Amino acid sequence: KQEVTQIPAALSVPEGENLVLNCSFTDSAIYNLQWFRQDPGKGLTSLLLIQSSQREQTSGRLNASLDKSSGRSTLYIAASQPGDSATYLCAVSSGNTGKLIFGQGTTLQVKP
Amino acid sequence: DAEITQSPRHKITETGRQVTLACHQTWNHNNMFWYRQDLGHGLRLIHYSYGVQDTNKGEVSDGYSVSRSNTEDLPLTLESAASSQTSVYFCASSNSVNEQFFGPGTRLTVL
Numbered sequence: 001k002q003e004v005t006q007i008p009a010a011l012s013v014p015e016g017e018n019l020v021l022n023c024s025f026t027d028s029a030i031y032n033l034q035w036f037r038q039d040p041g042k043g044l045t046s047l048l049l050i051q052s053s054q055r056e057q058t059s060g061r062l063n064a065s066l067d068k069s070s071g072r073s074t075l076y077i078a079a080s081q082p083g084d085s086a087t088y089l090c091a092v093s094s095g096n097t098g099k100l101i102f103g104q105g106t107t108l109q110v111k112p
Numbered sequence: 113d114a115e116i117t118q119s120p121r122h123k124i125t126e127t128g129r130q131v132t133l134a135c136h137q138t139w140n141h142n143n144m145f146w147y148r149q150d151l152g153h154g155l156r157l158i159h160y161s162y163g164v165q166d167t168n169k170g171e172v173s174d175g176y177s178v179s180r181s182n183t184e185d186l187p188l189t190l191e192s193a194a195s196s197q198t199s200v201y202f203c204a205s206s207n208s209v210n211e212q213f214f215g216p217g218t219r220l221t222v223l
Contacts, residue, residue: 032209032211034211036214042217043214043215043216045214046211049210051209089154089155091155091212093210096210097210098212099160099170100145100212104154
């Protein structure tokens with residue numbers, strides 16, 4: 001059974017710092033991996049989607065990498081801003097079914 | 113712009129009542145999903161559909177049902193609401209590369 005783990009559960013950094021959020025999964029036979037952002041009381045916003053054949057994806061200050069063999073993905077946020085404060089979730093799909101298995105999330109606070 | 117809407121956004125009901133949560137998407141996606149989000153459990157899949165007249169059970173489907181009569185809508189019904197079903201419910205749909213897009217959520221309280 002696929003399990004997804006995100007460490008740390010919470011992270012607090014000063015504004016301007018570069019940071020890395022981690023996601024690990026137990027079954028390397030994934031179809032894709034998706035990173036989301038969730039603001040308090042809101043829905044999930046898709047940040048980046050990495051297909052199993054890809055190693056990384058970039059969008060603005062965000063870069064997500066995928067290493068299937070080790071069962072890991074990282075989300076790199078450059079030059080963090082207070083507006084980046086949110087919970088970040090990773091989720092994997094183990095087949096072309098669209099069904100996602102979510103990690104518990106990392107709650108990020110960026111202090112001005 | 114295409115989007116997913118959910119209604120109501122907040123609902124309070126009593127134990128034993130039937131409740132239906134609406135989900136409507138204008139992406140024209142075939143795949144639609146319902147999740148619940150709880151502290152300590154994260155997001156868990158309740159039901160999903162790959163198209164009209166298709167429905168499937170997810171990880172936590174007991175006490176819930178869905179129907180798919182058209183592409184745009186996937187209503188979620190709680191047959192007899194229980195306090196354990198107090199949660200935030202999210203609807204989602206996915207495109208051809210299985211990227212999922214989520215609605216704003218419905219906060220349901222069962223008293």
